Amino acid sequence: MAKDADDNYYYDEGTIAEQFEDWDVYQDSDGNVGFYDGSGEIRLHNLGFVLGGARDDPTDAELGEDEGMLYVSAGNDTGATGDLLYAYNDGSSVTVVIVGDLA
DSSP states (O other), X not given: OEXXXXXXXXXXXXXXXXXXXXOEEEEOTXXXXXXXXXXXXXXXXXXXXXXXXXXXXXXXXXXXXXXXEEEEBOSSSSSSTTOEEEEEEOSSOEEEEEEXXXX
């Protein structure tokens, strides 16, 4: 971690910086901030998040122990395409449940 002239810390390499190398940050016409990686987007609004870009269920290599995530199903694993899913890694396996069943 590095420190700028104003004593603010920032990631200059590894972890967060590497994960965001492929993401563009934008602001839409309504003033909402979002992130886009070419295949999906995350938009930040005042009262919630808009998730775009469906994906397969995460593996334990992607989701660390005691980590959880919300995502949109690509329909290849758990749930139908477009379903909202929650995955949690309890340390031995990743459990996936359907939060919003759109089928």
